[in-house]
Amino acid sequence: MKHILSQNLTNILLYPYAIYPYVDSLQMSLETIQNYQQAYPSLKWLIPLIGNWTYTLFYILAELWGSAIISLLFWQCANAITPVKEARRFYGMFGFLGNFGLLLSGPTIIYTSQSIHSLGLSRSESTGMMLQYLMAYVIIAGIILLCTFYWMNRYVLTDIRYYNPGSYGRRQSKKSKTFHDRKF
Numbered sequence: 001m002k003h004i005l006s007q008n009l010t011n012i013l014l015y016p017y018a019i020y021p022y023v024d025s026l027q028m029s030l031e032t033i034q035n036y037q038q039a040y041p042s043l044k045w046l047i048p049l050i051g052n053w054t055y056t057l058f059y060i061l062a063e064l065w066g067s068a069i070i071s072l073l074f075w076q077c078a079n080a081i082t083p084v085k086e087a088r089r090f091y092g093m094f095g096f097l098g099n100f101g102l103l104l105s106g107p108t109i110i111y112t113s114q115s116i117h118s119l120g121l122s123r124s125e126s127t128g129m130m131l132q133y134l135m136a137y138v139i140i141a142g143i144i145l146l147c148t149f150y151w152m153n154r155y156v157l158t159d160i161r162y163y164n165p166g167s168y169g170r171r172q173s174k175k176s177k178t179f180h181d182r183k184f
Contacts, residue, residue: 005069015054016131020054020128021128028050078094108137
């Protein structure tokens with residue numbers, strides 16, 4: 001989990017600070033994209049994605065961050081540390097707290113946007129600055145997640161008072177044992 005999270009945080013860190021400032025020199029020009037679309041009409045919808053690869057890459061990574069990284073890794077961790085007996089008690093709260101970030105993201109984006117637009121910068125400068133600030137928020141949240149994951153694995157999940165791995169194991173049915181015996 002920590003490797004997946006840190007790799008995605010690195011990608012998020014690189015985009016606003018290393019890729020976006022040089023987007024004009026890294027992407028195809030509009031004329032080049034239009035020329036390729038005329039030359040290859042069957043690929044006319046794919047060519048802008050390739051020509052604007054930096055934006056395409058960012059949107060793919062942003063979508064993966066929200067759906068795969070945060071949701072799947074969160075529920076993987078929750079399933080690993082929550083016994084089946086207590087799942088009914090805690091999963092509703094986990095779902096509520098997991099979506100609490102959505103309530104905070106809207107006002108954060110509005111506040112950041114208004115603060116940057118009040119500086120009187122050009123549209124491209126304000127977009128770049130807003131991207132840097134918002135991605136910095138994501139990176140800070142990701143670092144907090146990494147630290148929490150490290151702390152839980154180091155101090156909570158190693159203490160028998162809080163976590164007994166023997167009581168969380170999955171029972172194997174006789175059918176699966178018989179299947180494994182036949183396999184060999």
